[in-house]
Amino acid sequence: MTRVRPPLVASLGDPAGIGPEMLIKAWTARGPERLAPFAVVGSLSLMQAIADNVPLASVRAVDRLEQAADVFADALPVIDIGSLAYTPGAPSREGAKIALASLERATGLARDGEASALVTGPIAKAELQDVGFAHPGQTEFVAEACGIAPQDAVMMLAGPSLKVVPMTVHVSLASVPGLLTRDLIVSRIRIAAKALARDFALPEARVAVAGLNPHAGEQGRMGREEIEIIAPAVEVLRAGGLDVVGPLAGDTMFHAAARANYDLAVCMYHDQALIPIKALDFDRGVNVTLGLPIIRTSPDHGTAFSLAGTGRADAGPTIAALRMAAECAERRAEQAA
Template identity: 55%
Template sequence: MNLPLAIAMGDPAGVGPEITAKAWKARELHSLAPFFAVGDERAIAAVWDGPVQRISGPEEAAAVFPSALPVISVADTGEIVPGKPDIDGARCALQSLELAVGMARSSDAVGGLVTGPVSKAQLYDIGFTHPGQTEFVAERCGVSSENAVMMLAGPTLRVVPITVHVALKDVPGLLSIELILAKARVTARGLYRNFGIERPRLAFAGLNPHAGEGGAIGREEIELLKPAIEQLREEGIDAVGPFAADTMFHPRARAGYDVAMCCYHDQALVPLKTLHFDDGVNTTLGLPIVRTSPDHGTAFGIAGKDEANPGAMIAAIRMAASAAQHRAELVTAGTP
């Protein structure tokens, strides 16, 4: 049996509790691996009337999972009102994330981590200093930001933004051969470890329109991307490009690579969310643990209205379980 996954439910006023509960309700339909929620169980009760059972540790989750949603509850953090975020809710989200990460890192009874959506604006108000959950989880795992890669994935497309939550005007200055190489190496290794792809195909998007048009409208492709791609190929990584980004995401183009390496956030996330808005998954490569997350936000506007689609959470659970299984098989084979 797969080890249970820990789900940090995210902001209690968002849709995280609802999609976690709905994922449990759909567990048999989607053949989901066992999981348990980490957070304030009152947030679930506020949006769902299904069975919930408090557990004291992850080792109890598998036995409870067939009949109730197992929950490791954090301390009460004030009143919970769906759709109305507050400071107490931000503290609950951070405490839940911290606890879930700790269990995923230290417990032999946890197969991986799934993180629910949080409000970074609320977290910043309580002193959170990381750009997002990806960077927080990486730090708690002892991994530098350069060696942790945020990959977004759906059934027909995987993308990696080489730069992430930064202003567009800052992207050219942040791109470097070293950064491109670091992100690509982690991506290739992660696709092997988590997805079982023995020789991943990495296709790079150019920064500028038409991939710079031979230097006529930008030289980043010539001075940064091409040298990095050549170096990767010398290392045995199947890297190609840079290509004009506007021709990389139609069906025929997508069939030619396993992941699109993109220069900035929207270059990667616009096509991913266009194709897989309801089943896109955010996963972090380069960590000692498996970590996934539904690729959407807190959706405070629909929280508590029974309108949240659990598709992305279900996909995140399935991907985490699959990645954990791939890793276990590599360990068994002696090639982790």
């Protein structure tokens, strides 16, 4: 088992989604999956109701995160923040309040050094906004809580086959060209390279940068963003000593032979990055926030309300997020020693 101290902390996510059940299933697989100790900030009554329907599952309340390691072998430690009935697949205002309180408490524990890393469960943004959540997503919330500007928190999707960073995320495709700038690309790749060195043992990461247009613009015949924005950004990065190539044609970047030539693929928009990683690592992909003083990971899936309570949801992404968080924390601890 990976030895990480202090324990990891996980936020609940939306209580009506699959997040809580996935955390319980991950705990039941702690031995064969060699998971480091973790605790969940959430509702003990809800977690108990779920555990009653999961074979071999057990939960136990803890008052402080430091107690989690002693409890973890026998039960999933839960820092109880309020009673809540279990209504799978039916998001509610009360559930959203618990989800927000869980995220706030868990983030604070990681920020204050009481947890070695933060793993966030999937949320329903619309429900959270109804109870005062004013951020586009959890990434921006965690960044602000850590004193980091949202634009300096970089989303990376990572799996066994591929790591990708999209330059733009939840925006319309039509708005992407206007959002891309040389400075944006340079800043985010520098943040990513620093994080890959610190948390992923890649001190000289090889970065491949995709073009925006088909065939990387084909020398301006299909668009000039590659010539005017992306190539100049690559030159700045290379002049600064980073191993960066591009812009490359997005349709030939992701086959096995091409992937062997880089450690990170940087893409210009959401689907250019997420389609290949979900095709390759659908059940093992992890959302990692780079550029934070803390380690934050999340399973790369949503609340899946339609699967909640059915027992059919796969805990693989949650296990992968917990394992990656622990591995990154271990690397940081080794560097600090």
